Amino acid sequence: xxxxxxxTSWDFLQPVAGQAGGPIAxxxxxxxxxxxxxxxxxxxxxxxxxxxxxxxxxxxCPHLGCKVPWCESSGQFExxxxxxxxxRIGEYRRGPAPRGMDKYEFEVIDGVIVPDTSKIIRGAPxxxxxxxxxxxxxxxxxxxxxx
Ligand code: FES
Numbered sequence: 254x255x256x257x258x259x260x261t262s263w264d265f266l267q268p269v270a271g272q273a274g275g276p277i278a279x280x281x282x283x284x285x286x287x288x289x290x291x292x293x294x295x296x297x298x299x300x301x302x303x304x305x306x307x308x309x310x311x312x313x314c315p316h317l318g319c320k321v322p323w324c325e326s327s328g329q330f331e332x333x334x335x336x337x338x339x340x341r342i343g344e345y346r347r348g349p350a351p352r353g354m355d356k357y358e359f360e361v362i363d364g365v366i367v368p369d370t371s372k373i374i375r376g377a378p379x380x381x382x383x384x385x386x387x388x389x390x391x392x393x394x395x396x397x398x399x400x
Pocket of ligand 1: 314315316317318319332333334335336337348349350
């Protein structure tokens with residue numbers, strides 16, 4: 254229920270302000286989750302891992318810019334503004350977003366993941382096949398009919 258309250262907070266419904274840009278030191282690669290995500294507010298995004306590779310995602314929805322929250326119960330990102338849905342590594346699933354979530358370029362420096370928030374890699378266009386086999390694992394956090 255606490256999660257549901259968070260979904261309706263005004264914070265999630267606001268467009269994300271302009272990106273400051275620059276390298277942000279985060280965490281060591283071995284603490285990045287492989288079946289969930291780690292939210293890192295300093296980089297305005299999330300860290301996750303797939304096939305042994307760190308994936309640093311920008312939380313701004315590629316539709317109209319709302320922050321896209323992670324839904325732990327479904328194991329996917331679900332935008333509360335107009336219902337775009339993305340898998341754990343930000344690949345497009347459904348909704349009005351034109352592409353998957355954007356990612357940051359990053360380096361590992363002295364054992365720490367350092368995404369560069371000024372260097373954004375655009376997500377793949379909607380309709381591109383997903384590269385991980387992780388269907389929704391439970392109830393979604395948003396109304397599935399939301400658009
Ligand atoms: S801003 Fe995310 S679906 Fe519209």
